[in-house]
Amino acid sequence: MVNKTTYFMWRCWQICFVTGCLSAIAAITNIPTSTAGLFDSTVDRLPTNERVALRKGQSLVTGEKGKYTARVLVTTSLDTAWEVITDYNNFSKFLPNVVSSKVVSTNKNQKVIEQVDSRQVLLLRVKSRIRSAITETEKSRVDFQLLDGDLKSMKGYWLIEPIAQYTGGKPTQVLITQVVEAQPKSGTPAKVFYGVFKDSLNNMMGAIKQEVEKRSSVSQKKS
CATH class of the missing domain: 1.20.5 (Single alpha-helices involved in coiled-coils or other helix-helix interfaces)
Structure with a gap:
C-alpha cells in the first residue's frame, strides 16, 4: 500500500x-x-454537438412551436456581418423566398421595413407580407417586432458577436444569431407553419453566411 x-x-x-x-x-x-486553456466565448458555451456543427460551417436552428434560435459562425469582420444583416433594401438579392424588401421610414436608429415573401407550401405557392419595426444597436444587435401583416405575431432580435479562438485573442469570426418567436394567423395549420418557418430559418442563415463570405472576399481583394 x-x-x-x-x-x-x-x-x-x-x-x-x-x-x-x-x-x-x-x-x-x-x-x-x-x-x-480557457475558452469562454458564446460558441464554447454551447452544447458539444452544436459547437461542432457551427465550426464545421453549418447553420443551426433549435427550438419548436414558433420559438427558435438560429445561428451561423462566419470567418469575417464585425463590419461586414453588420452590413449584411442591416441591408434591408437588398434582402431580395440574397435571401431565399424574399420577393421584395424596403425601408419605408427611418428615425435615427429606428426603422420600419416592409417585406414580401413567396414560398411553396405543399402544393400551393403562398405569398406573405409583413411590416416590422426595427431598432438597431450599432454593430451588435437588431430588435424587430411585427407591426402588421400575414402573421398573428412575430418578435425577436439579431445578435452579432465577435469570436476569438481563445480568451484574450483577436476575433477572427463572427457568430450571427437570430432569436425569434412567430405565430400564424387563425386558419393556418400550426404544425405546417412551424415546419415551414423552421426550414426557412435554416435556409436564411445559410444564405446570410454565403453573402457575408462573398462580401468579405470582395473586401479583401480591394484592400
Missing part, C-alpha cells in the same frame, strides 16, 4: 507536470499563461 507521504509527492509531481505543459503550450502559441 502506498503511504501518505509517497501519495502526496506523486500528486505534487502531477500538478507540476500539468502546469509545466500549459506554460510550454502558452509560450509556443503566444497565449498568456493566465488564459491558456
Whole structure:
C-alpha cells in the first residue's frame, strides 16, 4: 500500500507536470499563461454537438412551436456581418423566398421595413407580407417586432458577436444569431407553419453566411 507521504509527492509531481505543459503550450502559441486553456466565448458555451456543427460551417436552428434560435459562425469582420444583416433594401438579392424588401421610414436608429415573401407550401405557392419595426444597436444587435401583416405575431432580435479562438485573442469570426418567436394567423395549420418557418430559418442563415463570405472576399481583394 502506498503511504501518505509517497501519495502526496506523486500528486505534487502531477500538478507540476500539468502546469509545466500549459506554460510550454502558452509560450509556443503566444497565449498568456493566465488564459491558456480557457475558452469562454458564446460558441464554447454551447452544447458539444452544436459547437461542432457551427465550426464545421453549418447553420443551426433549435427550438419548436414558433420559438427558435438560429445561428451561423462566419470567418469575417464585425463590419461586414453588420452590413449584411442591416441591408434591408437588398434582402431580395440574397435571401431565399424574399420577393421584395424596403425601408419605408427611418428615425435615427429606428426603422420600419416592409417585406414580401413567396414560398411553396405543399402544393400551393403562398405569398406573405409583413411590416416590422426595427431598432438597431450599432454593430451588435437588431430588435424587430411585427407591426402588421400575414402573421398573428412575430418578435425577436439579431445578435452579432465577435469570436476569438481563445480568451484574450483577436476575433477572427463572427457568430450571427437570430432569436425569434412567430405565430400564424387563425386558419393556418400550426404544425405546417412551424415546419415551414423552421426550414426557412435554416435556409436564411445559410444564405446570410454565403453573402457575408462573398462580401468579405470582395473586401479583401480591394484592400
